[in-house]
Amino acid sequence: MAIGRIHVIGAGVAGLAAAVRLAQDGHKVVLYDSAGQAGGRCRSYFDAHLERRIDNGNHLMLSGNWAIRDYLQTVGAADSLTGPDDASFPFRDLRTGDTWTVTPDPGRVPWSVLFGAGRVPGTSLSEYLRIRHLACAGPEDTVQDCLAGPGTLFEKFWEPLAVGVLNTPVDTASARLLWPVVKETFGRGRAACKPLMARAGLSESFVDPALDYLAAKGAEVCFNNRLRALDLGDGQVRALDFAGATKVLDPGDQVVLAVPAWAAADLLPGLNGPQASHAIVNAHFRLTGPVPAAPPLVGLVGGTAQWVFLRDDVASVTVSAADALAAEANEAIAMRLWPEVQAALGLADGPLPPWRIVKEKRATISQTPAEDRRRPAPRTAWHNLVLAGDWTATGLPATIEGSIRSGFRAADMVVTSLSSS
C-alpha cells in the first residue's frame, strides 16, 4: 500500500507530540485545529489589561517527566523550563502562618524522613509509611482512602499535591492514578522531583518551537479547521469532513484524533469515554510594588488556592477541582484570592492590583476510578484511526506528561501499522 499522509486532528500538546514524532521519522504530516492557534489547554497569550503575557493556567511539571524532556529536546526548547535551584516545595498554612518545606532526599531511600530530620514539622514516621497503601491501591481506592489518617501530613503535603495533579477532590480521586506520578518522581529521589515551570510561557516552551520544527520538516498546519464529522465505513476512515470542505483520504492515509474527550464523543459513534470533568480557576495579579524575593512556587493549605506561582511581576494562583469557585463572579474570586497571594509572598497590605481570572470549566476529565475505567485505548475499530489526548488510557493523570506520551504512542502505532501494511 502507498504510504500516504498522516492527518493529526487537534494541535494541543498531544497532537503536537504525535506530529513532531511523525515528522521526525520523515512522514508527511498535516495538523489541523479548530482554533486559530495551537496549544489547546496549554498556551500563552498577551493580556491587554495586565499588559503581560500570561498562560491560560499555571502548569507545574516535575524533572522526572521524561516525555516532556524528550519532546522539548526534539523541538529545540530543552532549556525553556525553569524552577527552584533544588527540589524543594515551600508551603504556608494560611490560617496559622506556619511555613515548612518538603525537600525530597537525594536517593531512592528517604533516609531523612526515616530518621526524622527531613519530616514536615509535627508529622510522624507512620504517616509517611501510608505511602505503601498508595503503592498497592485497589481499583476503587481514592487518594483519601490510602493517605489520610491521624496526623497532618495529608493536609500539609498530599492533599495539595494530589488535587493539583489529579484536578479532582481527594475523596473521589483515583489512588491508582496518583501512584505512577509519585513513583516516577518522588520515588526516584531529588533529581526527579524538581518542580519545573515554563520560563517565558507555555506557548514559548511547548507550542511555538514545535510549530517551527514542523514547518522545518515540511509539515502542513491548518488552523481554523474544525473537524465536523468522520466518514467511517469498510473498517476505516474514508474522509474528513471539515466545516467548509471534505477531504477524501487516499489509500495509506492515517488519522490521529487528538481532540478533547468531549469533542471525540461527538465524532466517534459508541466511544463511551470519560464524561465528567472538573474546572481549574487561575487568578493572575500584576504586582504594582517591588517584586518580592519569594520562591517561584509556594504551596498553600487552609485557604482556597493550592499553589501560588511567581513569574517576574505576575503572581498567579491555581485552584484545582474548582467547580464551585468557577461559578462565582470574577471580581469576588479576585478579592478572595488576593489576600492569599499577599500572605504567600509576604507582600505588604495594599489594594487589589490589576488582575485577570481565567476559568477553564472543562480543564481535565474527572480522575475518579469510574471515569478512569472509561478512558479508551488508542487503537480503534477503524484500522487507520488512532486516538491521542490526556483523556485516553495512558495510566497517567491528565497532564502534559500524559498528553505527550499519548501523542508519542499514537505516532508509534501509526508507524507500526504503516510498516505492517
Ligand SMILES: Cc1cc2nc3c(=O)[nH]c(=O)nc-3n(C[C@H](O)[C@H](O)[C@H](O)COP(=O)(O)OP(=O)(O)OC[C@H]3O[C@@H](n4cnc5c(N)ncnc54)[C@H](O)[C@@H]3O)c2cc1C
Ligand atoms: C488551567 C489548567 C491548568 C493545568 N495545569 C496543569 C499542570 O499544572 N501540569 C500539567 O502537567 N498539566 C496541567 N493541565 C493539563 C494539561 O494542560 C492538559 O493535560 C493538556 O494540555 C491536554 O492536551 P491535549 O492535547 O490532550 O488536549 P487539548 O489541549 O485540549 O488539545 C486538543 C485540541 O483539539 C482542538 N479541537 C477540539 N475539537 C476539534 C475539532 N472538532 N476539530 C479540530 N480540532 C479540534 C482544540 O482546539 C485543541 O487545540 C492543566 C490544564 C488546565 C486547563
